[in-house]
Amino acid sequence: MSVASVADTPAPDARREPSAPPRPAPAIVLDGLVRRRGERVVLRDVSVIVPAGATVALLGPNGAGKSTLLRVLAGLMRPMGGVCRVLGHELPAGRHDLRGRVGYLAHEPMLYRDLTVRENLTHRARLLRVADVPGRVRELLEATDLVRRADFPVHALSRGLTQRTTAAATLLADPELLLLDEPLANLDPSASARLGDLLGPRPAVPAPASPASGPPARPARTRVIAGHDPEAALAESDIVVGLRDGAVTLLATPDTVTPAQVTALYA
Amino acid sequence: MPYTRRILPLTAVTIAIVLAWIVVSAAIVPTDATEGLRQKLTYLHPAFAIITLIAFVAGAFFGWQHLKHDRPIDDLRSYVAIHQAQNFCLIALITGGIWGRAAWGVWWDWGEPVLVTFLIIFLLYATYQPMRFAIEDPERQARTASVFAVSAGIFAPVCFGVVRLTTNLLHPQPLDDPASNLPGTAGLAFGLSVLALGALFVTLWHLEIVHKSTRIRVRQLQRKVEGEDAVPVVARASSPVTL
Amino acid sequence: MSAPPAPDASAPGTSAPATQAAPPRPRGTWTADVRALLALEWRRERRAPQVLPTMVLFSIGVFVLFRFGLQDGRVDGPLAAGVLLVTTLLAALLGIGRLWAAEEDEGGLDAFRLTPASASALVAAKALALWSFLLVLHVVAVPAFAFLLLQDGVDAGAIPTIAGALVLCDLGIAVTGALVGSIAAAARSRELLVPLMAVPLLIPLIALASEALSPVLTSPRDVVEGRWWLALALYDGVFLLVSWAVSDGIVED
Known part of the structure; x- marks a missing residue:
């Protein structure tokens, strides 16, 4: 497996900003x-190294293990063998330290259906120890264009x-770290574009010289996106990982992936 | 596989102790003049009750180990301890009923704390398998079963204390009673009964663990030969865990 | 469980307006989490009342049932304590069955596990929610019981004792119920397993509460022995410890 080749691939930020601090x-x-x-x-025996800031496209047919891999990375399922280190924390031992630093967008909405959009977000923000809960919730309601529906119960939403x-x-x-399981499913084109931006890549901000001098x-x-649309996935990713029957059968950068490889993955 | 080597020596030791127990309680201890044969039940019912209680607590201990260390073998240990203890519990209930019939002329007495406790505990543990096999995800099944094992294992002694507190003491305490006219060999026979059933329990526990892990190993080998989608030759439902 | 080192800024994403430096997140405390989770339980119950009305209506229905089942109907002493406590237990079973349903069916458990809040906070909040539901139930059900079934009514001096015994009994039911509910929630046949597991676990509790209640429901009123209070409190304490110890096993995968 060409783990080393991917590990050596510089992080996208490093490529764009030669003056950036050490990787x-x-x-x-x-x-493994x-x-x-x-x-x-x-x-x-899944072996992949993902640099900070990179976007991984996780491809594979149904039942290949994509959702399981995302759940393991989110700390929701324990790995049973091999090394699994996420954001510097060894799993499963360090999974508590991961909480709040990983966003996982699953197939299921994970929302209380009787509560409104705002109540759901407020409750989650409290448990996530968000500093300014009402402010942050308002910000995300605006960003996802849900302000008008904020006080609708979730069961009344399309x-x-x-x-x-769920994205908010x-x-x-x-x-x-964002783990996205088919994030744009069920969305109309305009919502899809808006959410695509919102869930998109975001470069690091280096520490300012003095605390008062800047952000x-x-x-x-870092993003891992599971999906069934190889073209879209290749377009926005830095690393392509193909899973088949739980094993990595494709590990490459998007520019080196051939259509034949993608076809073989789903064959 | 775990414990395979221990089976033979354990069986030999158990047979020896059980034989000693039978000889001592049947032949050496004199038959009580007033109680007659039913006094021999002293060497059966309490020992079953004691071993059952210890076994349920052991199930709780292994369940706790499983929750702490997440090793499938601990789940298997806990499962087998509880499974064997269920059988012992049933026997304790039946022998208790027989004793009650012989001693007081009734099959069941609500004033008898051991019997009542064992009925409650039996009812609780009877839900262990239905609960276990109603959970589809194998890892979740194992973990939830351990939560159950710990809760129920702590409940068992607590229940015993409460029932004792709320019932009128009728139960004979032949070995504690200073006025008891039992000969010294009776103490030996009672000790031997606990030891013998304890040894029997440990041996059965080992046997079932070896049996279950052998099945698991067979399925693993079959899968290796025939691939992941092989239909197992040996059924799955009876072995709850994977190693 | 400690809060993870938090990223310093909060911004919704690249398209959203850049946010200014946010103050460091407050260190989340266990009690704050429990408060938030308990508030959520009550908010859901207020939004779509399910558990409380069911428990109240069921209890009153059972009292009417006893009235006819016992023919003459009027009860006192141990029989009265038994009728009240068994009705409470049966009503509680309904609540226990629903307690973890949203966590299982709506993915609340997964969402919770992605947050830094500790597992014991969730179990504590569930037990507190059930406890508060049971206390509210008794505010309605005990007067109804006295009116419909009790031989000589309740005399005012007995009210603190009855309240004390029920508070301790409800706490035991709530803690045990939170535990049993979580075990049953993982299973397909949740509704069937809850009564099977909860009834044996609660027999000793009901026996103790009955000993504590029956003297004050007898006329003339009798004094409750101190050991029953102690035993009730001990039973609650044991199950509080057990729930706290296994809470990780309930919530974690």
């Missing part, structure tokens, strides 16, 4: 990751609006 530690290090479900092996609420909830703590330091946002 930060990789956001994700997987080496194994996850079983009962006696079935769902992920086998699937697209629910997806937007994912971004509440401004996570360094505080902020790590680059």
Whole structure:
């Protein structure tokens, strides 16, 4: 497996900003990751290194293990073998330290259906220890164009609006690592564009010379996006990971991926 | 596989202790003049009750280990301890009923704290398997079962204390009673009964663990040969865990 | 569990207006989490009342049932304590079954596990929610019980004792219920498992509460022995400890 080749790929920020400070530690290090479900092996020997700030496109047919991998990275499922280090924390031991730093947008909305959009976001923000809860919630309601629906109960929302609420909830703590499972499903083109921007890459902000002189330091946002649209995935990613039956069968940069490789993945 | 080497020596030791127990309680201890044969039940029912309680607490201990260290073998240990203890619990209930019939002429007595406690504990642990096999995700199943094992294992002694507090003491305490006219060998027979059933329990526990892990190993080998989608030759439902 | 080192700024994303430096996030405390989670339970119950009305209506229905089942209907002493407590237990089973339903069905548990809040805070909030539901239930159900079934009514001097016994009994039911509810929630047949597991676990509690209640429901009123209070408190304490100890196992994957 060509782990080394990807590991050597400079982070996108480093490519764009030659004067940037020394490259930060990789956001994700997987080496021989194994996850079983009962006696079935769902992920086998998955080895990938993702530099901080990079975007990973996770491709593969249904049942390949994409969602399981995202859940493991989110700290929701324990790895059962191999090395799994996320944002510098070894999993499963360090999964508590990961909480609040990882945003996971799953298939299921993970919202209380009887509560309104605003109540859901406020509750989640409190548990995430967001500093200015009402301010942050208002900010995200505006960003996702949900202000008019903020006081609707979630069960009254369409699937697209629910997806937007879920995206807002994912971004509440401004996570360094975004794990997105088909983030743009159920969305109309305009919502899709808006959410695509919102969930998009974001460069690091270096620490200012003195605390008063500028915005505080902020790590680059690393993203792992699972999806079924290879073209869109290749367009916005820095690394392409193809999973098949729980194993990595494709690991490359988008410019080196051939259509034949993608076809083979889904064959 | 765990414990395979221990089976033979354990079985030998258990047979020896059980034989000693039978010989001592049947032949050496004199039959009580007033109580007659039913007094021999002293060497059966309390020992089953004691071992059952210890076994449920052991199940809780292994469940706790599983929650702490997340090793599937601990879940298997806990499962097997509880499974065997359920059988012992049922026997304790039945022998208790027989004893009650012999001693007081009734099969069941609500004033008898051991019997009542064991009924409650039996009812609680009877839900262990239905609960376990109603959870689809195997890891979640194991963890939830451990939560159950810990809660129920702590509940069992608490329940015993409460039932004892709320019932009128009827239960004979033949070994504590200073006025008891039992000969010294009776104490030996009682000790041997606890030891023998304890040894029996430990051996059965080992046997079931070896049996279950063998099945798991067979399935693993089959999967290796025939691929991940192989239909297992041995059924899945009876072994709850994976190693 | 400690809060992770928080990223310093908060911004919704690249398209949103850049935000100024946010103050460092306050250190989340356990009690603040419990408060937020308990408030959520009550808000959901207010928004779509399910558990409380069901428990209240069910209890009153059972009292009417006893009235006819016991033919003459009027009860006192141990029988009265038994009827009241068994009704409470049965009503509580309904609440226990719903307690973790949203966590399972609506993905609340996963959402919770992505936050730094501790597992014991969630279990504590669930137990507190059930406790408060049961206390509200008793505010309605005990007068109804006295009116419909109790032989000589309740004399005013007995009210503090009854309230004390019910508060301790409800706490035990709530803590045990939160535990049982979480175990059952993972299973397919949640509704069937809750009564199967909860009833044996709560038999000792009901037995103790019955001992504490029956002297004050007898006429003339009797004094409750101190050991029953102690035993009730101990039972609650044991299950509080157990729930706290296994809370990680309930919430974690």
